[in-house]
Amino acid sequence: MSFLQAIIDVINGVHYNDIERVTKALDVVCQSIDSMKQALKRMHEYVDPSIFYGVIRIFLSGWKDNPSMAEGLVYEGVDDQPMEFSGGSAAQSSILHCLDELLGIQHEGNNGAFLKRMRDYMPPSHKQFIQEISICPSLRDFVLQQADERLTHAFDKCVAGLVEFRNCHINIVTRFITIPASRAKQLRANKQNLMEELDTISRAPTALEERGTGGSGIMTFLKTVRNETKDSSISVFTNGNQEPPMEEIEKSASELTIE
Numbered sequence: 001m002s003f004l005q006a007i008i009d010v011i012n013g014v015h016y017n018d019i020e021r022v023t024k025a026l027d028v029v030c031q032s033i034d035s036m037k038q039a040l041k042r043m044h045e046y047v048d049p050s051i052f053y054g055v056i057r058i059f060l061s062g063w064k065d066n067p068s069m070a071e072g073l074v075y076e077g078v079d080d081q082p083m084e085f086s087g088g089s090a091a092q093s094s095i096l097h098c099l100d101e102l103l104g105i106q107h108e109g110n111n112g113a114f115l116k117r118m119r120d121y122m123p124p125s126h127k128q129f130i131q132e133i134s135i136c137p138s139l140r141d142f143v144l145q146q147a148d149e150r151l152t153h154a155f156d157k158c159v160a161g162l163v164e165f166r167n168c169h170i171n172i173v174t175r176f177i178t179i180p181a182s183r184a185k186q187l188r189a190n191k192q193n194l195m196e197e198l199d200t201i202s203r204a205p206t207a208l209e210e211r212g213t214g215g216s217g218i219m220t221f222l223k224t225v226r227n228e229t230k231d232s233s234i235s236v237f238t239n240g241n242q243e244p245p246m247e248e249i250e251k252s253a254s255e256l257t258i259e
């Protein structure tokens with residue numbers, strides 16, 4: 001059964017009060033989240049953090065919430081007024097939004113508004129699918145009402161898997177953005193004679209040091225989204241918080257070089 005079919009099966013299972021069907025489909029969802037995490041971990045194999053930070057990311061940045069283009073961009077021949085559009089971000093990927101809606105994970109305030117806005121950058125049918133999931137009867141309420149051990153376990157494993165995915169993503173963002181940004185600051189401050197490295201990572205505008213490609217203030221955003229994921233868990237959540245300690249981040253920053 002594919003991941004998307006499993007989502008539909010969960011929804012149908014809730015509709016027909018079929019505990020077995022929902023439990024089995026949630027097991028598939030959980031395996032898919034794990035595969036996504038395994039794929040995410042391979043980012044390091046193919047992408048050099050300095051190149052990502054100093055070269056690729058600049059092409060991903062947009063002209064909304066971007067301090068270096070605060071007014072947006074005039075599309076000549078389209079409109080005299082500047083327009084604002086966010087840069088490319090996997091926050092615009094439909095899968096995580098589907099999971100949040102399915103598992104009843106709620107993102108509040110500015111973070112929730114940012115994630116909702118990202119849906120405007122998805123293909124309309126994807127956005128519509130997410131909307132459909134959001135108006136279905138609540139899976140979480142169903143799990144709570146049934147009080148079935150296997151069902152609750154399957155649900156909580158999905159939530160825990162998503163927390164682990166988001167932790168793994170935070171580690172990636174630390175390595176691909178936070179560390180190069182702090183390295184760029186360090187190099188500028190020390191005026192070291194490391195011109196080649198400085199040349200690559202300093203191509204990134206300083207205004208973007210604290211920003212994600214979609215324009216968010218990165219770490220606060222990502223950690224809040226991760227914590228809100230934990231909140232959906234039915235049993236008490238005790239694991240999955242694997243943030244790297246600050247000393248580790250600083251150590252990695254000083255070791256980061258271009259080969």
Ligand code: HEM
Nearest residue numbers: 089090091093096166172173176212213214215216218225
């Ligand atoms: C070099 C690799 C990556 C970097 C540096 C990165 C960075 C970021 C940043 C900075 C954000 C905050 C929102 C923004 O401003 O764009 C974000 C959000 C997000 N990214 Fe990534 N990302 C990377 C790869 C991926 C991949 C491969 C996925 C897999 C789908 C992913 C999934 C997400 C999701 C779902 C969000 C929204 C926040 C959430 O739902 O937890 N990212 N990413």
